[in-house]
Amino acid sequence: MVRWQCAALLQILSVVLLVLSASAGHAQGYLDPGSGSYILQALASLFIVGVFVLRGYWQKLKVKFQRHTAKDPAEQPDE
Amino acid sequence: MNDPRLGSSFRDPSGFLFLRDGVLYRQVNQVYRQHFEHLKESGLYAQLVEAGLLVRHEEVDPSLALSEEAYCVIRPERIPFVSYPYEWCFSQYKDAALTTLEVQRRALEAGMTLKDASAYNIQFLGCRPVLVDTLSFEIYQEGQPWVAYRQFCQHFLAPLALMAHRDVRLSQLLRVYIDGVPLDLASILLPKRTFARSGLLLHIHLHARSQRRYASRAAKTSSVRVSRLALLGLTDHLRRTVEGLQWRPGKTEWGDYYKATNYSEEGFQHKRALVAEFLDAIQPGSVWDLGGNIGVFSRMASERNVPTVCFDLDPVAVEANYREGVERREAYLLPLVMDLTNPSADIGWHHRERDSLLRRGPADAALALALIHHLAISNNVPLDRLAAFFADICHYLIIEFVPKSDSQVQRLLSTREDIFPHYTQEGFESAFSRYFHIERREPIRTTERTLYLMRTRGWHSPPQHVLKGERLKASGF
Numbered sequence: 001m002v003r004w005q006c007a008a009l010l011q012i013l014s015v016v017l018l019v020l021s022a023s024a025g026h027a028q029g030y031l032d033p034g035s036g037s038y039i040l041q042a043l044a045s046l047f048i049v050g051v052f053v054l055r056g057y058w059q060k061l062k063v064k065f066q067r068h069t070a071k072d073p074a075e076q077p078d079e
Numbered sequence: 080m081n082d083p084r085l086g087s088s089f090r091d092p093s094g095f096l097f098l099r100d101g102v103l104y105r106q107v108n109q110v111y112r113q114h115f116e117h118l119k120e121s122g123l124y125a126q127l128v129e130a131g132l133l134v135r136h137e138e139v140d141p142s143l144a145l146s147e148e149a150y151c152v153i154r155p156e157r158i159p160f161v162s163y164p165y166e167w168c169f170s171q172y173k174d175a176a177l178t179t180l181e182v183q184r185r186a187l188e189a190g191m192t193l194k195d196a197s198a199y200n201i202q203f204l205g206c207r208p209v210l211v212d213t214l215s216f217e218i219y220q221e222g223q224p225w226v227a228y229r230q231f232c233q234h235f236l237a238p239l240a241l242m243a244h245r246d247v248r249l250s251q252l253l254r255v256y257i258d259g260v261p262l263d264l265a266s267i268l269l270p271k272r273t274f275a276r277s278g279l280l281l282h283i284h285l286h287a288r289s290q291r292r293y294a295s296r297a298a299k300t301s302s303v304r305v306s307r308l309a310l311l312g313l314t315d316h317l318r319r320t321v322e323g324l325q326w327r328p329g330k331t332e333w334g335d336y337y338k339a340t341n342y343s344e345e346g347f348q349h350k351r352a353l354v355a356e357f358l359d360a361i362q363p364g365s366v367w368d369l370g371g372n373i374g375v376f377s378r379m380a381s382e383r384n385v386p387t388v389c390f391d392l393d394p395v396a397v398e399a400n401y402r403e404g405v406e407r408r409e410a411y412l413l414p415l416v417m418d419l420t421n422p423s424a425d426i427g428w429h430h431r432e433r434d435s436l437l438r439r440g441p442a443d444a445a446l447a448l449a450l451i452h453h454l455a456i457s458n459n460v461p462l463d464r465l466a467a468f469f470a471d472i473c474h475y476l477i478i479e480f481v482p483k484s485d486s487q488v489q490r491l492l493s494t495r496e497d498i499f500p501h502y503t504q505e506g507f508e509s510a511f512s513r514y515f516h517i518e519r520r521e522p523i524r525t526t527e528r529t530l531y532l533m534r535t536r537g538w539h540s541p542p543q544h545v546l547k548g549e550r551l552k553a554s555g556f
Binding site for chain 2: 036037039040046
């Protein structure tokens with residue numbers, strides 16, 4: 001979980017830095033990827049990584065909740 | 080003047096396709112060496128071929144190379160008929176998109192990535208899409224964003240979204256925009272409700288705006304880092320976005336064709352028997368079924384293991400044909416959308432990047448069943464012009480003459496003046512005899528119609544199955 005959070009934070013940081021900076025770009029290789037497309041891709045993957053992280057948190061919460069309700073003595077069958 | 084290199088294969092420094100003695104080869108250049116070796120060594124090539132996602136190739140004698148930059152020469156598996164995205168029905172286009180994404184996913188897992196995502200890199204083997212550009216892979220550098228993301232969105236996502244959310248005919252935009260639909264245009268054309276769909280919002284609408292924003296402004300893209308995991312996520316998100324695009328064909332006049340014909344059961348069976356007899360007599364190496372609708376007669380050829388293309392004007396009919404082909408896993412039938420009165424033209428750089436219909440022919444045999452009256456009467460094409468066209472596209476013609484007395488023609492004439500004095504059986508035979516030898520002439524039982532078998536003048540057999548195998552069409556990829 002911690003690794004995910006670090007990755008997400010780094011991603012956010014790099015995109016923010018990128019968006020704030022403004023200097024010469026250059027075309028790469030055979031295809032022109034388009035600057036706008038590269039930037040959007042970074043944002044999109046950020047969104048996707050963010051979703052992964054959120055999903056991770058949600059799963060954690062769900063598991064916690066399930067454990068909690070399972071331990072509730074009121075739920076235990078009377079024997 | 081006669082450059083053996085294919086007209087579409089010039090942009091990529093990694094290599095190019097060329098023809099030598101009628102055989103198609105791909106030269107792999109030195110600059111591509113390490114990527115090519117990695118493609119093989121990583122097992123990615125084998126895995127993709129095994130899964131039917133990439134064309135097979137064999138390495139051949141390197142002395143066959145055209146230039147000194149060559150690292151090696153490969154001979155790829157031939158595609159019987161090259162088709163283009165503006166000829167695909169919705170599901171063909173969708174499957175082509177999903178194939179591209181699946182290849183990209185597997186490539187990433189193997190430490191590689193696709194350096195382009197052009198719709199022209201996908202071809203169909205029967206009803207199965209495959210990647211044909213073996214040199215499209217490059218070694219993935221960690222952190223490198225997907226260089227082909229823009230191209231994927233323009234070539235695949237935008238047209239598919241337009242077909243699903245606006246009108247299926249918008250795939251024709253690909254004839255005008257050879258590098259895919261510009262995203263700003265797609266964004267304008269798509270309905271507002273697509274802003275509520277996260278995939279389209281992100282990859283088309285926001286993408287278009289991002290392109291516009293950074294078009295005139297220099298941006299430091301060299302520092303953009305996207306992890307491999309994020310790319311896998313992106314690829315998966317694109318996959319889900321494409322899968323979410325659905326097209327429900329409405330009713331067009333052609334969609335219910337076979338329910339509306341005027342054939343009796345006996346007439347229909349007699350026609351089938353005659354077509355079978357003619358096909359067996361010709362033994363064609365390739366068949367084009369013109370105006371073939373859902374492919375009832377095309378399948379008579381494809382079931383004889385003859386590579387067959389079924390052309391029809393109606394995207395609904397082609398869609399139905401393709402879906403059936405997918406279900407039956409047909410390997411010999413390719414359904415395509417084509418308007419015979421305005422067929423695909425030579426387009427692209429120097430008019431030679433993407434070939435016209437004519438340039439991709441001739442077919443050994445063409446079927447023109449229940450077709451001629453639509454061209455002659457609905458479209459006012461004189462019989463001698465029809466004959467000239469057919470003579471240009473095939474060696475043998477199986478054609479059905481539908482006279483004015485036929486109820487279908489009566490229907491066509493009911494809303495217009497009959498200005499077709501020459502549209503008679505005599506007129507038909509006279510016009511066609513200029514271009515063809517009429518070999519057989521059979522009235523179809525219980526109908527007013529006649530089925531003909533004709534051979535193009537100047538064409539002498541041997542039957543094409545003798546020359547099958549590496550038979551050359553000088554058409555481009």
